Amino acid sequence: MSGTTRREEIAAGLEAVEARIAAACRAAGRDRAEVSLVAVTKTYPASDVRILAGLGVRDVAENRAQEAAGKAEECADLPLTWHFVGQLQTNKVRLVVGHAAVVHSVDRPRLVGALSTEAVRAGREVGCLVQVALDDDPTRGGARPADVLAVADAVAAAEGLALRGVMAVAPLGEEPAKAFARLREIAGAVRAGHPAATVISAGMSGDLDEAIANGATHLRIGTALLGRRKPFVR
Numbered sequence: 626m627s628g629t630t631r632r633e634e635i636a637a638g639l640e641a642v643e644a645r646i647a648a649a650c651r652a653a654g655r656d657r658a659e660v661s662l663v664a665v666t667k668t669y670p671a672s673d674v675r676i677l678a679g680l681g682v683r684d685v686a687e688n689r690a691q692e693a694a695g696k697a698e699e700c701a702d703l704p705l706t707w708h709f710v711g712q713l714q715t716n717k718v719r720l721v722v723g724h725a726a727v728v729h730s731v732d733r734p735r736l737v738g739a740l741s742t743e744a745v746r747a748g749r750e751v752g753c754l755v756q757v758a759l760d761d762d763p764t765r766g767g768a769r770p771a772d773v774l775a776v777a778d779a780v781a782a783a784e785g786l787a788l789r790g791v792m793a794v795a796p797l798g799e800e801p802a803k804a805f806a807r808l809r810e811i812a813g814a815v816r817a818g819h820p821a822a823t824v825i826s827a828g829m830s831g832d833l834d835e836a837i838a839n840g841a842t843h844l845r846i847g848t849a850l851l852g853r854r855k856p857f858v859r
């Protein structure tokens with residue numbers, strides 16, 4: 626990386642991602658304005674968030690509550706909307722509600738209850754996406770498809786929360802396009818009961834094209850913007 630500044634690196638990543646998004650939108654006959662880019666900054670320092678903000682990025686996401694809260698505080702002067710996309714334990718809800726406008730990983734009634742209690746206490750409204758386990762295996766987060774409508778109804782009925790839509794990660798070992806097609810159907814079923822729940826959060830660095838082809842409205846992109854993350858050691 627001799628001579629290349631971090632800003633130049635990130636700017637090049639952003640430019641390449643924007644080109645991919647534009648091409649995928651063209652191929653799908655969609656307007657670029659229908660798709661929001663959410664930069665996933667987990668494991669990267671607040672200085673990178675600052676660079677992204679300087680390059681015009683307005684939506685950033687984290688997946689661990691403590692790290693998210695710390696970075697959001699360090700970046701409190703920036704015009705950013707924070708998203709939370711990780712598995713969330715109820716005892717970490719306060720850390721997340723303190724800064725996040727949208728939680729993408731709402732997957733069970735108990736979490737809905739905890740988020741609602743904390744949102745009311747903090748006097749904030751938290752946007753919620755119901756995370757769908759597209760492989761029907763909730764161990765890595767997400768509600769089973771059969772449980773999604775119940776979780777969505779619980780969010781919609783909860784004080785302090787606003788149901789905005791659905792989110793999923795493409796399962797390993799399946800073509801993302803097929804998985805995202807199922808997500809789109811589930812999103813439609815949720816929207817039938819909750820017309821304002823228009824968000825489909827799908828698509829990461831490796832599968833954003835398939836996500837756009839299947840109606841994604843929010844892409845969550847980390848690696849393609851910031852580089853490969855070091856393996857996380859707990």
Ligand SMILES: *Cc1c(COP(=O)(O)O)cnc(C)c1O
Nearest residue numbers: 665688710829830845846847848
């Ligand atoms: C890390 C992460 C992303 C970003 O993945 P990349 O492959 O780095 O783009 C998106 N969504 C979730 C839920 C993540 O944890």
